Amino acid sequence: MATARMNTHRIAIVGAGPAGVRCAETLVAAGFRPILIDENRRDGGQIYRRQPEGFTRSYATLYGTEADKARALHDSFDRLRPQIDYRPDTLVWNLTPGQLCCVSQGVHSTVEYDALILCTGATDRLMPVEGWQLGGTYSLGGAQIALKAQAVSIGHRVVFMGSGPLLYLVASQYVKAGASVAAVLDTSPLGHRLKALPKLMARPGLLFTGLKLLAQLYRAKIPVHLGISPLGVLGEASRGVSGVRVRRANGETLTVACDALALGYHLRPETQLADLAGCRLRFDEASSQWWLDTDAEGRTSVSGVYAAGDGAKVRGADAAEHAGRLVAMALLRDLQQPVEATHLADQQRALKVMDAFRLGLAEAFPWPAEQAGALPDEAIVCRCEMISAGELRRTVSEKGACEVNRAKAFSRVGMGRCQGRYCSQAGAEVIAAAAGIPVQEVGRQRGQAPVKPLSMLTREVTP
Amino acid sequence: MTVQRADVVIVGGGLMGSATAFFLRQRGQSVILLERDQVGQYASGVNFGNVRRQGRFLGQLELANRSWALWKRLPELIDDDLEFIASGHMRVCYREDEIAELQAYAAAPEAAQLDLQIYRGADLHERFPFLGKDVKGGSYAPHDGHANPRLAAPAFARAARRLGARIEERTEVAEVHKSGDGFGVTTTDGRQFSAAQLLITAGAWGEKLSAQFGEPVPLETNGPQMAVTEPVPYALPTVIGVYTKIPEEVIYFRQIPRGNIIIGGGYRSKPDMLNRRAYVEPRSILNQLEQMRRLVPGIDNLNIIRVWSGIEGYLSDALPVMGRSGNVDGLFYAFGFSGHGFQLGPGVGDVMAELISTGSTSTSIEPFSIRRFASSAEQRSKAS
């Protein structure tokens, strides 16, 4: 157990999803009282987002195959809550060494820390489609939140498009909830999945779940097309989405009528705070995106700053729980605190399996980089600022901008409210294709404060 | 390895360097510009974007006026308007006694071309109804305005290139020296350049080079503190800045037609010169929010979506170093514009090109001579 002196070591955890909760739990068991800062009003993060008070659906209805894990996490947090300093509805909008800048309900405050553990999670990863700015286009995660947290479908007739396990999970959740699903359109061809099978066998349970979801969709007679290429989201300005057009694997054009599209290609990590803290990022070849550069236990390149979960490396919610425990143990060891050896080994072993599995996922459901080069010039890359692929390409050809931040300065891609979350990666692919260089060389958008938009009402309240 | 020669080598690809390269080419001089990173990456690209004459040191207005005439002609000169809008600029104050200071400036003969108009009280609040009630008076410059700093230096560099200038990015100078009646420059990738004349427009790094030629100057580096809001309906065309002696109150903002409001000022940060990065301090942001709430009360519902900083060079007297070297024939300087260089850019380029190619310039730049630091430098070296 921690000594009294150690108990004054200030530990701040950012994020109350699976990684943050398991991390806090492990530290509490070792005698610490961490501060847990949560942007949301309730714990759970995204995949285990809790429904609002007054909602009555069961865990089985809400979380399906993940119900047990969701309940276990929520119960853990409820037990944990009195033993931590929990700050919900609080955004960490900036930081300086040893100090977090927080805002809650328009009031700014600071949180001093000796150790910082970033468990900031992920968002959907998007590749633009021509027309995706039309009202009625949502991310896959957004479609799932609509159902889970608000008991609504995003439309009267929904198309699910993209790739990754989430595509099938959300589509089948919609079917089970009684929504009308028009089609599931997967950019990844069957061949990729077959090739990835050996790696996916690392977690046979998950593989089986995936097949179950597919079976559910077939039983409900939902058309599922693999190996499609998105051609466009159809509709017009005032009414929004009216359909989706794709090219099927056999070359034929397919148009599906719908009034809502849920689009996504797995996840991208929220690394802005880590970036502001000066942590190094590393390009992950398998998923073709920039991850936090941490050691196997979650130490970043900055002393005193740790990270776990999808906000560091996208490996899913199960991995996030293990990584949360592991990073807490890394911190404990760094503080010369005892750590249970078998517990540590369990997390490490579990994560090894998940590392192998996620490589399989990346192979089975690859990020469709080639779509970027194929985007028509008129297709919008940056939804916030309405910047087209053609405008972005012109900054390469006419202004020699072959790097993301430079191209952003000239084209405005990434200058909008979303701060590059939904456009910057695809923008980098467009630049790479136009400049004929590997996407890694194009770099990544530099993180800047505020991490999310900061109201001009924000003030420090003098005590 | 062959030595690459030109009439003029320019070290530093910010706005001053690329504008001078352009105007030198117009005058038929061959030019090689060497930029360590990318053109316009530092002070030139991150500043507020004020195309402002009022408020300058009166001895700088002649240069500013020359520059202003060029701003109007940018589309015909460099085929790019840099999003320049002559929207008018207001310097406002919170104290009655400061209005007299604004009036004194407006009455100065050097400021005649600016057509400054003083507003106060009810007239001011009628003309500018969005200003907070603490604003007591202001000086309005109808011909001043703003432009997009991120575009400026790159646009000048492209125009210079179209005229035949050689612009070498990602090219770091390792060493410069006087050789014969010219200059030799070696870059870190081993290339060699030579020219009869050398211009240092290396911004915050200018002092490193001037010191090598025996002309150290008291330059310090600062990071401007910039913030921008989400786009909101275009309602504030005038650039507004606060005239005050209290540093935290010195903020300024401009709204662009797309709707974003860019805010600057209040504090400065110390850049990380090792990694060539600068940051915005949280206290700067909070201060700007507070100051903006006072200046434009209606703004308090908007959101800041991004902040940025950069690296600027400031001389101890807040005036640039510009003109001939005091020691070395054929050596010229234009750096250290102390956070107010943007509007001067085209003018500096034009003046330096004139000076370098003809031997003199019709515009007064004597107050910016590097020689003004010479005696104190001599005293320092005598004392040491």
Next chain:
Amino acid sequence: MNARFVRLAEQGRPVVRLKVDGEPIEALQGDTLMVALLTHGPALRQSEFDPGSRAGFCLMGACQDCWVWTRGGERLRACSNEVREGLDIITRQPEAIWPLRG
């Protein structure tokens, strides 16, 4: 009614009354502003840079697509704010009014 979102369950919640573009609507307690607006109409706001309108995107407070105005000039992110009795939301911000409040 050209509503965008479709309620699938949880409809037995207390009613909350608010206004959208001057028209009274009924939402349910626990609804986000986004759900309240989109169960009655197709959009949340006008786009700034294209002729269309926006209806949100990520629902997790990341995309910043779903900001709405109140008649009093407040900015609210529709996906992360719950409905409150008496809210007066507008989906179309008239030019030049916003700096003149207060």
